[in-house]
Amino acid sequence: MPVRYVESSKLPTQWAVFDMHGYEDIDTKKEHIILSLGDVSDGEPVLARVHSECLTGDALFSLRCDCGSQLEAAMEAIAKEGRGAILYLRQEGRGIGLLNKIKAYKLQDEGADTVEANEALGFGADMRDYSICQQMLEHLSIAAVNLMTNNPRKVKALQEMGVNVAKRIPLRTGKNPHNEKYLATKAGKLGHMMKDS
Numbered sequence: 001m002p003v004r005y006v007e008s009s010k011l012p013t014q015w016a017v018f019d020m021h022g023y024e025d026i027d028t029k030k031e032h033i034i035l036s037l038g039d040v041s042d043g044e045p046v047l048a049r050v051h052s053e054c055l056t057g058d059a060l061f062s063l064r065c066d067c068g069s070q071l072e073a074a075m076e077a078i079a080k081e082g083r084g085a086i087l088y089l090r091q092e093g094r095g096i097g098l099l100n101k102i103k104a105y106k107l108q109d110e111g112a113d114t115v116e117a118n119e120a121l122g123f124g125a126d127m128r129d130y131s132i133c134q135q136m137l138e139h140l141s142i143a144a145v146n147l148m149t150n151n152p153r154k155v156k157a158l159q160e161m162g163v164n165v166a167k168r169i170p171l172r173t174g175k176n177p178h179n180e181k182y183l184a185t186k187a188g189k190l191g192h193m194m195k196d197s
């Protein structure tokens, strides 16, 4: 999938002043961004997070998931290191979109787990597509990433798209009484590594 670079600007945050780079996916018309910090083009692996949009968790403080907390932790870690990149991908609800995610949440309110809910709506458990990442990284001359994630399937998907993942760094944060079952399902059914081993 081709992406078109559009423009860059500063994005001051509580952790650091990031550089924000905007891209358009030509096929889907989705707008994606990279927040970068420091010199990421020197060929050395860059501390990175590939974060899929979660409006409810990232912007509305939802405790149903761990997304907002992971995003904050990733931005903080990058600020601490003074160098890194966050690819913020607009694939809400593991790729099914916000309104379908609300439908999936409703089914979860009635007892389904996150995978069963997706499947009951006729979707796969995880419909995300990482095919734009390589081009976005290439645009910033990022040669390799140390990826902050608990999801080995994300690592594999990115590697299959040609991204050089030098290291996986666990990003365990944001556990609370509201998302215990959700996190357990991610570990049990989606292969997330939630414990050291």
Ligand SMILES: Nc1nc2c(ncn2[C@@H]2O[C@H](COP(=O)(O)OP(=O)(O)OP(=O)(O)O)[C@@H](O)[C@H]2O)c(=O)[nH]1
Residues within 6 Å of the ligand: 050, 051, 052, 053, 054, 055, 065, 066, 067, 070, 091, 092, 093, 094, 095, 096, 101, 104, 105, 114, 118, 148, 149, 150, 151, 154, 171, 186, 192
């Ligand atoms: N369909 C659906 N999507 C969800 C649900 N909860 C969170 N999401 C979406 O899941 C995506 C984040 O994926 P996660 O499975 O939490 O984590 P990950 O990105 O695979 O792995 P990490 O890198 O370890 O965070 C975001 O797009 C969220 O909007 C849910 O119950 N149903």
Ligand SMILES: [Zn+2]
Residues within 6 Å of the ligand: 054, 056, 057, 058, 065, 066, 067, 068
């Ligand atoms: Zn979320």
